[in-house]
Amino acid sequence: MSWLTPMRARSSDEPHRASTPLELFFDLCFVVAVSQAALPLHHSLAEGHVLVALRGFLMVFFAIWWAWMNFTWFASAYDTDDDVYRITTLVQIAGALVLAAGVDTAFEHSDFTEITIGYVIMRLALVAQWLRAARSDPQRRPTAYRYAIGISAVQVLWLLRLLLPAESALTVPVFLGLVLLELAVPIWAENARGGPTTYHPHHIAERYGLFTLIVLGESVMAAVVAFHDAYNERAEFTAGLTRLAISGVLIVFALWWIYFDRSAHGLLTSLRTSILWGYGHYFIFGAAAAVGAGLSVAVDHVTEHAEISSTLAAYAIAVPVAVYLFFVWLLHLRPHQSGTLRYAYPIVVVVILLLPFVPGSIELIAAVLVALVAVMITVGRRTPDPIA
Structure with a gap:
C-alpha cells in the first residue's frame, strides 16, 4: 500500500461493501x-x-x-x-x-x-x-x-x-x-454544485446497525456490573434484583430485535431522507445508551441506594425505551407498515410512559416489549410491505 494514494470517491453501488x-x-x-x-x-x-x-x-x-x-x-x-x-x-x-x-x-x-x-x-x-x-x-x-x-x-x-x-x-x-x-x-x-458525496446505502445502514449493537452492548455491560455489585452486597435483595435482571435482559433483547427487524438501506433513496434518517439516530443511540444507565438506577433503587421514588426509578428506564421505540418506528419501520399496524408503535410508546405509575412497572415494560415483538413476528411479517 502506498503512503498516499488519490482519495477518489467510491461508488455508491460498489458490490460487497462492508465495514473495515x-x-x-x-x-x-x-x-x-x-x-x-x-x-x-x-x-x-x-x-x-x-x-x-x-x-x-x-x-x-x-x-x-x-x-x-x-x-x-x-x-x-x-x-x-x-x-x-x-x-x-x-x-x-x-x-x-x-x-x-x-x-x-x-x-x-x-x-x-x-x-x-x-x-x-x-x-x-x-x-x-x-x-x-x-x-x-x-x-x-x-x-x-x-x-x-x-x-x-x-x-x-x-x-x-x-x-x-x-x-x-x-x-x-x-x-x-x-x-x-x-x-x-x-x-x-x-447541495454544492459539485453534487453530493457518493455514500453507500448498504454500508451506511451496516455502520449504523453496528454502532447500535455496540451501544446496546454497553448498556448490558453497565447493567451487569451494577447487578454484580448489588448481588454481592446483601442477600435480602436477591428476589427483587432477579426480577429486575430478567426484565432488563428481555428489554434489551427486544430493543435489538425491533431495530434489526427490517433493513434500512432501501430507505436511503435521496439526500433529504438520508440526512433525516442519519440525524434521527441521535435519539436512537442516546436512548440505547441511557437504557443501561436506567437499569443501573433501578438496581440502586432496589438496593436502597437511590434517593428517588419507585416511579422515578421506573421512568429512568421507561423514557429511554419509549424514545428508542418511537424513533426506530419513525425512521425504520413506519415506511414498511400499512393499515392499523403502523399505529401499534405509537400506542405502545404511550403505554410504556404510563406504566411507571403501576406496581411492577419494569416487569410490565419487558412484557409489553415481548408482546410487541410477538406481534411483529406473527402479524407484521404477513402484512404486505409497501416499499418491498
Missing part, C-alpha cells in the same frame, strides 16, 4: 466516550438531579454522536484505507478519548474545556480529510471545500464558547445555536 477493521476499531473507541457519558447520567438520576442529568448527557452525547456520524458518512464516500487515511482516523480516535476524559468535569462543574478540546481535535482531523478529498476529486471539490470551511468555522465558535462563565445563562442557548450550525454544514455542503 479500522471502522470497527473507531466504533469501539467511541463507545468509551459513550460509557463515560452514561456513568454520570446514572449517578445524577439516582441522586434525583433529573434536569441536570439530562442536560449534561444530551450535550455530551451530541459531541460523541456528531463526530462519529461525520466520520461514518465521509468514510462511506472516501475510505482509501492508505497510511495517511489511517493516521488521520487514529487522530480522530485520540480526540474521542480526550473527550471521554472530560465527561466527569463537564457533568460535575459544567466545565466543557476538555470535551471541547477533544471535539475540536476530532473535527479538525476530519477537515484534513476533506481537504485531501478536494485535492483528489475535482468533480466534488466544491462540496469538499464547503465541508472543510463549514466545520472549521464552527470549531472556532466552539472555542469562543469557552469564554462564557460556567454557570452563564447563555450556556445552553449558545450550545443549541452551535448545534444548529453543525447540523447545517452537511446540508449546505451536499
